[in-house]
Amino acid sequence: MKIKLNQLGYRPGDKKIAVLSPGDSEFEVFRQTAAGSQSVLCGKVSAPVGHAASKGSVCLADFTGITERGEYFLKTPSGESYGFIIDENPYGNLRRAILEMFNYQKCGVSVNGGLWSHSACHTGLAAIYETEIKKDVSGGWHDAGDYGRYVVPAAKTVADLLLAYELSKNPDSEVLDTVWFEIEWMLKMQDEATGAVYHKVSCKSFCALDMMPEDENGELFIAPPSLNAAGDFAAVMAMASRFYPEKKEMLLSAAKSAFLWCESNLNMTPYKNPAGIRTGGYTDPQFQDEIFWAAAELFIATGDEKYHTCIKESEIFTGLGWRDMGTYAIAEYLLHAESIADEKIYGQMKDTLKLLCGDIMQKYGKSPYGDSLEETYIWGSNMVLANNAMTLLLANEIERNPEYTEAAQEHMNYLLGKNAISQSFVTGFGKKSVKNPHHRPSVAKGEAVPGMVAGGPEMHLHDSALKELCAGFPPAKCYADVKESCASNEIAIYWNSPVYFVLALLDL
Ligand code: G3I
Ligand code: 9MR
Ligand code: ZN
Numbered sequence: 001m002k003i004k005l006n007q008l009g010y011r012p013g014d015k016k017i018a019v020l021s022p023g024d025s026e027f028e029v030f031r032q033t034a035a036g037s038q039s040v041l042c043g044k045v046s047a048p049v050g051h052a053a054s055k056g057s058v059c060l061a062d063f064t065g066i067t068e069r070g071e072y073f074l075k076t077p078s079g080e081s082y083g084f085i086i087d088e089n090p091y092g093n094l095r096r097a098i099l100e101m102f103n104y105q106k107c108g109v110s111v112n113g114g115l116w117s118h119s120a121c122h123t124g125l126a127a128i129y130e131t132e133i134k135k136d137v138s139g140g141w142h143d144a145g146d147y148g149r150y151v152v153p154a155a156k157t158v159a160d161l162l163l164a165y166e167l168s169k170n171p172d173s174e175v176l177d178t179v180w181f182e183i184e185w186m187l188k189m190q191d192e193a194t195g196a197v198y199h200k201v202s203c204k205s206f207c208a209l210d211m212m213p214e215d216e217n218g219e220l221f222i223a224p225p226s227l228n229a230a231g232d233f234a235a236v237m238a239m240a241s242r243f244y245p246e247k248k249e250m251l252l253s254a255a256k257s258a259f260l261w262c263e264s265n266l267n268m269t270p271y272k273n274p275a276g277i278r279t280g281g282y283t284d285p286q287f288q289d290e291i292f293w294a295a296a297e298l299f300i301a302t303g304d305e306k307y308h309t310c311i312k313e314s315e316i317f318t319g320l321g322w323r324d325m326g327t328y329a330i331a332e333y334l335l336h337a338e339s340i341a342d343e344k345i346y347g348q349m350k351d352t353l354k355l356l357c358g359d360i361m362q363k364y365g366k367s368p369y370g371d372s373l374e375e376t377y378i379w380g381s382n383m384v385l386a387n388n389a390m391t392l393l394l395a396n397e398i399e400r401n402p403e404y405t406e407a408a409q410e411h412m413n414y415l416l417g418k419n420a421i422s423q424s425f426v427t428g429f430g431k432k433s434v435k436n437p438h439h440r441p442s443v444a445k446g447e448a449v450p451g452m453v454a455g456g457p458e459m460h461l462h463d464s465a466l467k468e469l470c471a472g473f474p475p476a477k478c479y480a481d482v483k484e485s486c487a488s489n490e491i492a493i494y495w496n497s498p499v500y501f502v503l504a505l506l507d508l
Pocket of ligand 2: 144145146206209280484486490
């Protein structure tokens with residue numbers, strides 16, 4: 001498809017720009033009616049604009065002026081676009097499906113999910129690595145296309161969903177119940193005696209790609225604790241204490257004991273898979289940002305100056321996970337600590353957020369596709385993109401800026417088809433949606449669970465399918481909708497969660 005646009009559609013007042021290959025100088029927009037299609041706009045395309053990430057140049061067609069509800073398509077002398085709608089609710093039930101995904105990822109209970117229904121999986125006790133001790137850590141969501149359950153990405157997911165619930169003008173009432181399922185599991189991942197938090201639980205290796213979860217019957221292992229897991233855990237439990245008032249004391253005490261454990265284990269080496277365990281590593285040599293986030297959340301939840309001192313003495317970190325968590329601390333401090341804040345830190349945090357947004361906006365301004373990825377498309381590039389949109393929307397909650405909202409909206413357009421490969425990156429949504437995600441239940445049943453966000457282009461070609469199919473491709477095009485491509489076509493709970501946040505805040 002040469003004409004790239006959001007394959008679902010636009011709200012009447014949205015900015016509407018299609019991206020075209022150079023060559024045509026004019027475009028025409030048609031409205032579909034019962035009597036056939038009717039031309040509603042003729043326009044001139046822009047001069048070519050360079051796009052380094054796809055090693056090419058493109059032209060833009062602006063049809064923002066069309067505001068009437070209806071079904072449309074765009075045409076140039078050399079081609080026709082996919083159909084799209086203009087409507088107050090152009091995305092239909094996308095937001096619901098993005099949230100429903102978490103139910104399909106449930107572990108330890110039977111899942112009632114149509115074709116993908118299954119009986120309870122991974123219910124046995126898990127062995128604490130290299131001990132004789134067995135522990136119940138059932139529950140929680142499978143992380144991604146695999147069946148591992150990892151505390152670090154779980155924390156990002158929970159934080160995104162809770163923030164979405166809190167900041168949306170129109171929150172979905174089921175979010176709190178949905179998220180509680182993951183929190184209950186995370187609580188089981190804490191060692192009550194020491195406050196330590198285990199990094200993850202999984203089998204020794206990834207199982208076959210076409211295996212349903214209840215058939216993965218290998219022994220479960222609980223990997224050693226890590227500072228990253230404990231810091232994230234403390235942060236998220238302290239955050240959660242504000243959402244579940246009846247559980248407040250319990251959540252805060254879990255958070256405090258994890259924080260204390262971190263403080264007395266600061267010399268620990270970063271988590272690395274121990275011998276024999278080959279599932280997701282989520283290795284992150286830097287734990288100070290997790291501690292910074294935990295201190296911020298604990299300060300907000302308790303008002304205890306001990307945590308405030310910790311923030312004041314820390315460097316200011318940024319990032320929206322899974323690796324770099326600082327922006328959660330910044331956003332939370334700016335949103336919730338104003339009355340008890342330290343003026344200097346408050347100002348520094350505000351400046352840091354402004355700089356971050358400035359950087360995202362500068363990258364956004366340079367891309368004809370409306371993304372902010374520049375030329376860097378790493379594993380999970382769609383998460384980087386969604387995190388950038390989320391950063392802008394968080395900043396917009398602190399100080400209104402319509403440009404930030406518009407950029408976040410353009411990031412959604414990118415995810416839904418306005419990108420160099422004309423791909424909607426969500427399963428089941430868009431005219432060319434992801435059909436073959438690297439997701440075991442979808443592979444097992446031969447059909448993709450709807451509402452899952454794929455990782456997106458991955459320029460380092462970290463799997464053999466990409467190496468074969470995308471060798472020599474420019475960064476923005478290193479994507480293959482094949483089940484074998486875990487580096488570009490896996491799905492993950494923490495790729496859905498920032499997209500959910502963006503949809504909830506844009507009220508889409
Ligand atoms: O941190 C570097 C950064 O400094 C550098 O500039 C950039 C560009 O090369 O790369 C960054 O590292 C990337 C790293 O993630 C952190 O973002 C690596 O390239 C990238 O390969 C690595 O990918 C991770 C992948 O596991 C492989 O380890 C993904 O973020 C992570 O989402 C993914 O997670 C897997 C789990 O292990 C298992 N479950 C499925 C899940 C999703 O695929
Ligand atoms: O299927 C696994 C996927 O869920 C993980 O994200 C990925 C992380 O490296 O690994 C995938 O498993 C592959 C393994 O690493 C190498 N052999 C092929 C496996 C299935 O494609
Ligand atoms: Zn399971």
